[in-house]
Amino acid sequence: MTEHLKVDEKTSRRDLVTQLDRENQAKIIQKLKQLLPDSKILAEEKQSGIENDKGLMWVIDPIDGTMNFVKQQEDFAVMIALYEDGQPLLGYIYDIMRDVLVHGGKGIGKVFNNEIEIKQPQNIELDDGLIGLSGPMLVRNVYHFQEIEEISLGTRVLGSAGIELIRVLLGKQVGYISHLKPWDFAAGNALAPVLNLKLRYIDDTAVNVLKSGVVLVATKKAYSAIINIVD
């Protein structure tokens, strides 16, 4: 997997891309275009041509957690979502190394962990769960992240939105907060509501699949607690 890996920096030394991100994305786009020829594509490594959210649109992160992919060869994910007129129909988060595919959405009214339907996670409080947080945002204490950490049972910093989202969807973490691009939250936004979880911007507004922002996904109880802290 790591043979001949060509690693480039994008916006900073912590923001990496490899030729496998690009190759993987090209293959995914080709397959999805065959499936729905009239669909639009919004993808991490090719950001152009999307002027509005009308019609069918695929949102693709070919490798989420590229730093983990490069350094750890684990804790990264492929994420794909299908939207129609800006509303999520289906989401797919694939943790390749664990061979765990979490997928589903409003389009089918269910979410699966591979072939097994996922039950709604317990609606636990912030102080009864582990919370996934962005490391740099925790250090800078934006949005009172340090208070959120102290109320929770502990923080986890995994370095991949996809892996963190899987943990929340499976009820392993009470929530996750980070600054996310559309392809980082698009699949999670298709999956979370089906499992009675809330996913919104940290200012308590609905996410827009064309707009980046700080996104909070959590059980309803933890969501309320965090919004109160952040306010």
Place this chain on the structure above:
Amino acid sequence: MTEHLKVDEKTSRRDLVTQLDRENQAKIIQKLKQLLPDSKILAEEKQSGIENDKGLMWVIDPIDGTMNFVKQQEDFAVMIALYEDGQPLLGYIYDIMRDVLVHGGKGIGKVFNNEIEIKQPQNIELDDGLIGLSGPMLVRNVYHFQEIEEISLGTRVLGSAGIELIRVLLGKQVGYISHLKPWDFAAGNALAPVLNLKLRYIDDTAVNVLKSGVVLVATKKAYSAIINIVD
């Protein structure tokens, strides 16, 4: 695995023990006593009777990362080490859910990832790697943790010393720092030096297997960089 799990708090709401910690420890002690009848036992859930480090001593953490075990059912480990007169002979760290056993030590001069011998990780700099840090210590910025995070390529907070140690031993993280009890670092201390990694207290003194403290394990270059920041 989580059927009928009885969870108790020890020193705080973040410090848990289950009957599986105790049962697992009892089974391990029984087996190790059969192997070396005259050996001493230092174990997380039974802390008594050890007055000095003379002779052969097993150091056991039956479930490292009990919070992860309870909440996530992953990212926990079993750790066992064998010491003689306070010096490490062998160490074993078993990541049950990934079925990864990292074991070896000075006693055999090698370290294995299951059956495959581990090569020495590259001696990379702090700014070229991911660093594992204790979440609460990062929040409180003890020992300039926040500066260490900023120099590194990013922090990871996984909630289990055993899982973090495996990442460092396999070259996936440049280092790991946390306040550790003897059973948290005993196996790592047997394994790290064989792979040209340094494991010492954060004040740059050798670890004592009977004494808790803030422990740093890292590549030699990252170790030097961190000691300079902490000083």
